[in-house]
Amino acid sequence: MDNEIKEEELHGARVKTALADMPNDEQIAEMGARFKTLSEPSRLKILLALAAGELCVEHITEAVGGNQSAVSHQLKTLKDNKIVKCRRAGKKILYSVADAHVMIMIEVAKEHLNCND
């Protein structure tokens, strides 16, 4: 059938388009790393907590429920990925969100929850 030939051409063109528009490997790795950071429920909870504003580790631990060491390890991951930043205030260290894009992505995912598709 002619249809099959046309489809084959169409799909071949799509492959070309895909290859042309495809970010390079480094860029894809960067995107993946960003998503990976958000993929862990424990980190997601921390970011949802920080959405309300700057908090110290103790308060974060309280808000997400869990153990201080685990929270500290996850905060390190978030900081290494420049998703949060921190500053010292006396004995405490205050963390806050440093990446607006990431919070947008979380918002999109959150909206997606109450969705009927």
Add this chain to the structure above:
Amino acid sequence: MDNEIKEEELHGARVKTALADMPNDEQIAEMGARFKTLSEPSRLKILLALAAGELCVEHITEAVGGNQSAVSHQLKTLKDNKIVKCRRAGKKILYSVADAHVMIMIEVAKEHLNCND
């Protein structure tokens, strides 16, 4: 200092807000699962390829570069997570994007790449 007392109150209020606005564990797991699916470069590539339109497995494999079995395994993961859907057309199986939200998140991440923060 009075400031410290006020800060403490402020942060306490933030913890309350955070706890009140926090999605439940199941919802957070669902959000995390979505991000996790996008965290793997191989899957990200597949979705970027499918952004151009429906493609068969062979063409996807060609577009992302790699091995057929690996692509097939990743397509299964994407399908299980309802991020892609597929239909048979003769010998071939055509895959396409089934989740608009996910593509939005990928777009946000892509824009984030060319960003100076």
Add this chain to the structure above:
DNA sequence: CATTTATATGAATGTGTATTCATATGATAA
């Protein structure tokens, strides 16, 4: 200075999962 408080870090453990290889399934064509 010694102690306490807040946070960070290292090592160990366990779990999850991406990839590969070999092979199975399932549809088509001869």
Add this chain to the structure above:
DNA sequence: TTATCATATGAATACACATTCATATAAATG
């Protein structure tokens, strides 16, 4: 039906990483 093409699947391997426990750092307080 048999052979072939397109895709899927199972098992094995290897690696990444979240959590926990114990302990280290670093600032504040007495």
